Amino acid sequence: MAEAAPTTAAQRREGGEETAAAAGPGGDERGGLRGRGGGGCRGERTCAERAPRARAGAAAGAAAAAGAGAGAGAGGSEGGRAAAACREPRAAAAAAAAAADDDMGAGPWGARRALAAVLLAASVLSAALLARGELPGPDTQEQERQLQLQEQQPRDINKRKLPELKMDQALLIIHNEFLHGDLNVYWLSDHCYQCLYQFLVSVPVSPKPGHPSIAAVAVSSQHPVTLLLNDTLEKKEICRIHYVFGEFGNYSLWVKPHYGSINQMSCDMVVNENPVNSNLPIYIAFLIYIAILISSSVGNFFVKLDPVRNWLYKKMNPRETDRLINSELGSPTRAESYSSDLQVEAWRLTTPVHRLRSLDTFRGIALIIMIFVNYGGGKYWFFKHESWNGLTVADLVFPWFVFIMGSSIALSLSSMLRRGCSKWKLLGKILWRSLLLCVMGVLIVNPNYCLGPLSWDKLRIPGVLQRLGLTYLVVAVLELLFARAVPENSTMDIISYWPQWIFILMLEAVWVCVTFLLPVPGCPTGYLGPGGIGDFGKYPNCTGGAAGYIDRWLLGEDHIYQHPSPNVIYHTKVAYDPEGLLGTINSIVMAFLGVQAGKILLFYKDQHKQILLRFLLWSAMLGIISGVLTKFSQNEGFIPVNKNLWSISYVTTLSFFAFLLLLFMYFLVDVARLWSGAPFFYPGMNSILVYVGHEVFENYFPFQWKMEDYQSHKEHLTQNLVATSLWVVIAYVLYRKRIFWKI
Incomplete structure (x- = not known):
């Protein structure tokens, strides 16, 4: 068993x-x-639906009764009993047997009638049993079985x-x-x-x-x-x-x-x-957004045409049009024409300072998906975090956000150094930004003020912004120590920064040693499992191994995440934080790989083929490393892909996807200019404001409302998509107003 x-x-x-x-x-x-x-609702089959054997048995019983010389009255009585037998066969048989006993004392004719009654009772009973399937014949076994199961x-x-x-x-x-x-x-x-x-x-x-x-x-x-x-x-x-x-x-x-x-x-x-098609709302929503995207693209194409642009300008500026019509000369003067041309040009979108839109687009994609899954993702399981090993859509976005943060560090530090900003001043900005991220995470994002005032007894200390703050601090300081205003040699983007790589490899060695060598009470050394009923229930309180033990020991069980994703399937009993301390080491590695992507953009500026080629090489190399670590399997590898642990295979796998996606976006947005990056470009330009805002206003209208049917994927999906789309609109309005929140 x-x-x-x-x-x-x-x-x-x-x-x-x-x-x-x-x-x-x-x-x-x-x-x-x-x-x-x-x-x-169906009940048992009626007599008319039963097998023909019942009718054949009843006819045989009637023939036996007639052969025995039963009178008309007796025959009618037995016929009534046969009809009753159709409704209750065992009761009819008993009644017939009783009638036979009563007729035994009536002499030879009574004996004949008794024999006929017994034969009739036996025929009716056997026919009824055959109709019910209790005595199936060899030819109808499977047919009777299927009918019983279905009806x-x-x-x-x-x-x-x-x-x-x-x-x-x-x-x-x-x-x-x-x-x-x-x-x-x-x-x-x-x-x-x-x-x-x-x-x-x-x-x-x-x-x-x-x-x-x-x-x-x-x-x-x-x-x-x-x-x-x-x-x-x-x-x-x-x-x-x-x-x-x-x-x-x-x-x-x-x-x-x-x-x-x-x-x-x-x-x-x-x-x-039959079950319902719960994925149908996703298909409908996808088609709606595709239709909006196509309509927007067609509209932008026509707006860029000069006749359409001039017509729109006249419609939006009727006073200027009336002035030209009512002019005494009937047409504008040379100066007026020049002024009018300037106004038309002023109405056009101003060209921003040269900026890699592909990075902001990538950041915006990661941010919008993060907001959608944080709001619930329509309550679909594949928009929630994986229980333990493996990946879902929700597990992709946070590492991508960290990756793009690393790329922005390399570009922004180089830009500020070229403008003459001192490294000490930059260090002060780095420390201040890291502190603000951690404070906002602890005091603004983590507490749920809808449930009451801030309580330090159960306040969660780790979190997404805290992880970003610590990662930014380490990577930005590391980059600041070796950053140069102008790259000296465009072919030495790795070798010239070898001290950084030594530091990162030492950090990763610390993660490996702590994860696989630190003794954890009651747990096997090097345990990477979920605990609970996983591993056949041998280690129920060992969720996360060393990573979970360090958080519970340093921060306290009441100050880490109380409802981790393995709780649903693996029935874990202990608290575990996916943004814990040990996993921060690998998020630093993830951001540093993003720094490398930023250096490629710096060192090979305007050399599009070189940039695309290096993105492709980095993606292939990281994909091979991931395959070796995981053995190309979900659970059987040396180090499985695991978001809760932020395992090194998780970092290399998501970096593989990040380099690949950045390659495509760089080509589409910045090289071929086939796509402007809209609408993801706008939230990517205001990422901190949008992220903090969506956390603070999550439980307020119009981002959430009372649903009629809480057990409906359709209603949850509608609410989550509307809330996410609203943040895209807000980001667009802020972009048009040139409002950017930077810390």
């Missing part, structure tokens, strides 16, 4: 004949109605209270015809690596053949699951089913003896009600 989590007798008794909801209570009436719609539902299913479904859940009704003991049902998500089976529900033993006991339970529809059914009496596995449930679907699992064998059980899954 497969290893499963132990259950108590109380848990098994709770299963009983009552329904169970393993995924917990909650949801809305819609989910409950979906659950209730699945069973009990037969217990009569009392509508009387049961079914669990109300939440998002990413389906209803499973288990019909148990196992006669030798209760059934314990366990489940395991395919997304849970090396996990224990978790108890789902207990189904009582079937009272008698053909009368299954029933239990209803809510199951997860996010990932494929494996159901394990165990016999509680003999402690053996009955069957195991791997299945993909659909959201708000209604399913029946039939556990019944296999035809032709009493000891073997068959487990069959039947779909009572």
